[in-house]
Amino acid sequence: MKSIKVKLYLYTFSMVFLILVATFILQGNIIERGFSGSLKQSMESYAAEISKYITSNRNYQYLAEQIAASINGRVSVYDSSGTLMESYGRLMFGRTARTEREILGEVLSGRTVYRTDQRNFQRSTVSTLGFPAKKDDKVIAAIFIHSPLSGIKSEVKNTMKNILALFLIASAVSFAGAYLLSNSFTRPILKITGAAKEISSGNYDVRISVENRDEIGELAQTINELAKSLKNYENLRRDFIANTTHELRTPISIIKSYAEAIYDGILNSEEVKEYSYSIIEESDKLNNLVNEILELSKLQSGGIKLNLKMINLKILLEGILKELEILKGDRTIHTDLDDIAAAGDEELLKRAFTNIIINAVNHTGPSGNIYISSKQNGKWAVISISDDGPGIDERDLPYIFNRFFSKDKRRAGGLGLAIANEIVMMHSGRIEVKSKKGSGSVFMVILPSVP
Numbered sequence: 001m002k003s004i005k006v007k008l009y010l011y012t013f014s015m016v017f018l019i020l021v022a023t024f025i026l027q028g029n030i031i032e033r034g035f036s037g038s039l040k041q042s043m044e045s046y047a048a049e050i051s052k053y054i055t056s057n058r059n060y061q062y063l064a065e066q067i068a069a070s071i072n073g074r075v076s077v078y079d080s081s082g083t084l085m086e087s088y089g090r091l092m093f094g095r096t097a098r099t100e101r102e103i104l105g106e107v108l109s110g111r112t113v114y115r116t117d118q119r120n121f122q123r124s125t126v127s128t129l130g131f132p133a134k135k136d137d138k139v140i141a142a143i144f145i146h147s148p149l150s151g152i153k154s155e156v157k158n159t160m161k162n163i164l165a166l167f168l169i170a171s172a173v174s175f176a177g178a179y180l181l182s183n184s185f186t187r188p189i190l191k192i193t194g195a196a197k198e199i200s201s202g203n204y205d206v207r208i209s210v211e212n213r214d215e216i217g218e219l220a221q222t223i224n225e226l227a228k229s230l231k232n233y234e235n236l237r238r239d240f241i242a243n244t245t246h247e248l249r250t251p252i253s254i255i256k257s258y259a260e261a262i263y264d265g266i267l268n269s270e271e272v273k274e275y276s277y278s279i280i281e282e283s284d285k286l287n288n289l290v291n292e293i294l295e296l297s298k299l300q301s302g303g304i305k306l307n308l309k310m311i312n313l314k315i316l317l318e319g320i321l322k323e324l325e326i327l328k329g330d331r332t333i334h335t336d337l338d339d340i341a342a343a344g345d346e347e348l349l350k351r352a353f354t355n356i357i358i359n360a361v362n363h364t365g366p367s368g369n370i371y372i373s374s375k376q377n378g379k380w381a382v383i384s385i386s387d388d389g390p391g392i393d394e395r396d397l398p399y400i401f402n403r404f405f406s407k408d409k410r411r412a413g414g415l416g417l418a419i420a421n422e423i424v425m426m427h428s429g430r431i432e433v434k435s436k437k438g439s440g441s442v443f444m445v446i447l448p449s450v451p
């Protein structure tokens with residue numbers, strides 16, 4: 001496996017390097033062309049200037065001399081018959097005279113000639129401009145300007161040297177930059193990989209500290225969140241096992257002690273009957289508890305699919321109340337039920353409401369009052385179940401939906417509200433509780449309704 005670090009490094013560096021090389025080559029060409037282009041132009045303007053002097057019969061000698069000196073070259077002027085009139089400046093081993101002879105005819109015929117001569121044996125290049133001085137469209141003189149290119153060449157060379165130095169510096173900087181870049185990219189990734197390995201080996205306390213505010217930072221954040229929720233989940237699972245084991249042990253030990261008493265044969269027949277009845281009761285409780293545990297874990301693992309139907313909540317609640325007729329004893333249940341339709345799983349919703357109503361029954365005195373209403377509130381169906389029982393301590397309120405919660409630690413709480421809550425949440429609803437110690441409780445089940 002080639003690591004991202006190396007790949008990133010190679011890509012970045014070679015890209016920058018290629019760009020630098022291309023720039024370097026281009027730059028060299030442009031500079032050389034720029035220099036010789038501007039040389040030709042200035043030679044043309046010099047020649048035009050001299051030509052102006054000649055055509056207006058002014059004395060051009062001083063000007064020509066100046067020009068020859070300033071370009072460190074040579075200026076010659078021929079008359080229209082091809083006779084050399086004047087010549088100024090540096091002698092260049094006769095090559096200027098030779099060039100002049102070669103192109104004199106062409107210039108005298110009225111054409112401007114520009115030529116760059118490379119003479120290898122002299123290892124220097126000379127640019128020559130032949131310029132016809134015209135008066136009334138007639139050539140009256142030929143002007144030659146020779147400019148050695150050696151100055152330009154060395155100028156170009158100097159510039160290229162500077163650029164080369166810049167190029168080397170830029171290469172070094174990009175070399176280091178690519179290294180730092182690839183490092184800074186891969187460091188957080190390595191951190192994340194390390195953390196993910198820790199998590200997979202069961203250490204959910206790891207947190208990645210990545211300051212990046214980009215996709216990598218987001219990934220680190222997500223992994224942190226994952227670790228957090230895994231830890232949460234793990235805690236829940238541990239609690240659940242601990243609580244469940246505890247809850248199952250109590251009835252089992254009761255059953256065992258009753259059975260032992262019967263087995264010992266010290267009880268009279270009346271007592272045997274009583275103890276046997278208790279065993280049956282505890283077994284039922286145990287059975288219920290096991291069913292509830294199974295149901296809740298199925299609900300929570302998402303193993304239950306909602307069998308959605310249109311439900312008339314009034315009819316559903318009336319059915320539940322009929323079934324609880326015996327259980328409620330002498331308590332009075334006041335109802336104020338509107339016809340409200342909601343989409344839901346009939347069986348599960350029945351379970352949820354039953355759990356809450358049974359709680360209300362269990363927590364009111366034998367002649368207490370229970371109030372049940374169903375009302376439409378905008379897009380919501382609100383089913384309120386309240387009682388005039390002892391209420392719930394404010395400090396306990398946040399916990400009553402937890403498994404096995406009981407404010408009375410001696411008596412184990414059940415799973416009724418936990419199951420009801422899970423079912424209502426599956427229906428995209430929620431349960432709200434209002435209660436004050438001593439003044440009853442109100443449970444409000446709020447479900448999305450179909451108007």
Ligand SMILES: Nc1ncnc2c1ncn2[C@@H]1O[C@H](COP(=O)(O)OP(=O)(O)O)[C@@H](O)[C@H]1O
Nearest residue numbers: 359360363391400406407413414415416417441
């Ligand atoms: N109507 C109510 N009035 C007072 N306390 C209640 C009421 N409903 C629930 N509770 C409290 O919430 C706890 C959890 O209820 P639940 O989950 O149904 O378990 P269980 O009813 O088996 O104890 C109960 O033990 C009780 O303390």
Ligand SMILES: [Mg+2]
Nearest residue numbers: 359414416417
């Ligand atoms: Mg209950």
